[in-house]
Amino acid sequence: MTQKEGYARPRPRIETLVDLIFGLSLSIGAVALITASAPSSTYDINRRILAFIFTASFLITNWMVYTYQMSVLPVETNFVIYMNVVMLILVATVPYLLYNVEFANPNLTVPEYSAIQDYASSLFAIDLATILAILASFSHIISIEEKGLVAPRLAKQFRQSRNVQAGLSVIVLISLAPIFWDLSLFGVQLRLYIWVIPIIVYWVRRSVQSR
Template identity: 60%
Template sequence: MQQQTGGAHPRPRIETLADLIFGLSLSIGSIALIANPPKSTGEITTHILAFAYTFFVLITAWLIYTTYMSVLPIETRTVTFLNVGLLLLVAIVPYLLNGVEVASPALNPAEVSMIQNYSSQLFALDLGGILIILATFAHVISLEEKRLVAPELVTLFRNGRNRMAILAVLTLLSVAPQFWEWTLLGVPIRLYLWYPPLISYWVGRAVRPDSRTYKLA
């Protein structure tokens, strides 16, 4: 039997699994809203904002991830292990953020604060880990000797690597206990330090699309 050539190649299974996990993580976030009926109008707003943050974290990571996977050779051992690690970190995002936002009525304020503090520390580590893995992907792509992208795109991927490495360090620094104790407008500083990765991506995409899509006009 003659082997067929040409045509579209099937997507690597790890990419299909990644889409499924990203989608499930988004779904779990919305289910968490339904499972915790609001007790006031203020809680409705808080829950929506919390879900919006979860949504943007996941969708931003997915956009960057799919851009890199369109270039990276999936079959290498390093890339496979990094993929598995990334998907694990993505899968637990809704659980950790739910621990930061939702408090059990059976707990006293001190216990609630302790759990929220611990959950927020774990999420900071989780988000930092996601950024480090994405930065590693960008580093692999930027290696000129691998010739994974055109020479004129190498600088874009190097800049992306450096940017995400800096954001990862900033996010990991927020794990320090002081950033939970220090507050601004009643909100721990740690939570504010989770926004720069989102701001960096979306503002950069609006101002310089090529720096985030890695496609020259």
């Protein structure tokens, strides 16, 4: 055995930290329901619960995709490490941005609060789109058959996942258009409905593939 073969190579464990941040963000979202100002109507209660359900669903869905990818993706490359760091930051900011979208500051005027909501929701959309883009990049790396990370059949599935994730990232970015904030349905801006699309697509694809 050569000297090079005799030494263990250090392996970063940043994916464990990302797992922790996913769980922490989920917990913060739940705590926000308790610490927020008291609701003034049943509509406020329903809106806040739906906001938490959305956040939890998005975080859980993307965590499932992420852990599946990390089970076969080597973390030694600089690109994967850097993308994991970016993922850490993006996931950690999800609860804060959504909090500013949902909860009003009573000291602000209606125009001021609306402007903050619009800005926070725009940042939130960029956050979600970037997370999806990072997941798409991971799927792309895994799908390269020359790397031999997975069997050819799975490589094809990862290529399909890459295309879907990249497309969903673009769709979320499209929600940045002002019209999707100005128009609403049942009192909820269309931008928020668009954010639900990635969650629906993931679970529909999962149901179809499991048959």
